[in-house]
Amino acid sequence: MDRVRLQILLKKPLADDTSLVPLLEQHGLKITGTGVTTVTATVSQERYKKMFGKSPDVRSGFSTGIGDVLAVPDALAPYVESISETPKHLPLSE
Numbered sequence: 001m002d003r004v005r006l007q008i009l010l011k012k013p014l015a016d017d018t019s020l021v022p023l024l025e026q027h028g029l030k031i032t033g034t035g036v037t038t039v040t041a042t043v044s045q046e047r048y049k050k051m052f053g054k055s056p057d058v059r060s061g062f063s064t065g066i067g068d069v070l071a072v073p074d075a076l077a078p079y080v081e082s083i084s085e086t087p088k089h090l091p092l093s094e
Contacts, residue, residue, distance in 0.1 A: 003030070003042035004056045005086035006070075010037045011079060020079050027051065027073065040086065056085065 006029070013036050014020060021031060024039065028047035033040040049055050052070045069082045076083075 003044055004048045005032075006041050006043060007084050007086050008039040008041060009081040009083075010039065011081050013037055014039065017079065023076065023079070027076065 008024075010020070014034055015036075021034075021039075024031060024041060027043075028051075029041040029043050031039060031041050043051070045056055051073055069084045072080045072083055
């Protein structure tokens with residue numbers, strides 16, 4: 001089963017709170033990258049549905065409209081400003 005890619009914008013720098021990564025992992029997120037105030041992660045489609053109340057549209061890469069954000073789960077709200085799906089990029093060829 002494909003995993004859904006997520007972009008997570010944090011309320012404060014990740015280095016300020018070492019408890020956040022384990023908390024994200026407890027919610028089924030697999031961290032794939034970090035920045036100063038960002039985290040990229042993947043989540044199973046099943047867990048995605050439990051967290052956000054809808055299934056991702058894996059054909060288009062989005063369950064929301066482009067630019068829309070997903071509801072932040074209550075347990076993550078003190079740390080997370082927003083969560084959005086990462087767009088699928090297709091390589092261009094000449």
